[in-house]
Amino acid sequence: MRQWWTARSPSERRLLLAGGLVVFATLYYVLLVEPLLQARARQLTQLRAAQVLQVTLQDYAAQAAALRASSDSRRRFDGDVSLLSVVNTTAAQAGTRELTRRINPLGPRAVSLFIDDVPFTDLARWLTTLDSGHGVEVERAVLDATRPGLVDAQVTLRARGAD
Numbered sequence: 594m595r596q597w598w599t600a601r602s603p604s605e606r607r608l609l610l611a612g613g614l615v616v617f618a619t620l621y622y623v624l625l626v627e628p629l630l631q632a633r634a635r636q637l638t639q640l641r642a643a644q645v646l647q648v649t650l651q652d653y654a655a656q657a658a659a660l661r662a663s664s665d666s667r668r669r670f671d672g673d674v675s676l677l678s679v680v681n682t683t684a685a686q687a688g689t690r691e692l693t694r695r696i697n698p699l700g701p702r703a704v705s706l707f708i709d710d711v712p713f714t715d716l717a718r719w720l721t722t723l724d725s726g727h728g729v730e731v732e733r734a735v736l737d738a739t740r741p742g743l744v745d746a747q748v749t750l751r752a753r754g755a756d
Contacts, residue, residue, distance in 0.1 A: 668726070668728040669753050669754040670702070670727065670728035671728065672752075676698075676752050677696070677704060679723070680696070680706070683727065687718060687722065688715055692708050692709055692711045693707070693708050702752040703732065705747070705749045705750075706746070706748045706750070707745075707746070709739075710740070710744075710745065711746060712743060713736070716744065723750065728752060731750060733748070734749070735748075
């Protein structure tokens, strides 16, 4: 190799050195610099996405805290009144009492109801009244549509504040 190099004229050697430097610089850029620049661009994109996600999650956390604070201030069940009495009275007022097939007490602070062919809007209005006006929340509800606008419902109600 040395013999081949010395056989070249000085202008050929300069030309070969310049070509070698160009090839080396090109390979250096293509194999090292460009991948690093692309990786940096990807990292910056991911960083921006993470910052947006952080802001969004902070907003959600604030909303959750506000909802938690508002739910803690909801009306609690009056322990001086029987849960069955409240359920029966409000069901009669809402027009769902005569459609109630069975009421099963689940202790002093919970009750399970089976209601047939109740208008969905009446059921929803009654359950909302129980929640907002009497401190009775829906723990579980299974609704099966029987006809348009009518449902069979299995509802478990619990006095708010019951442990």
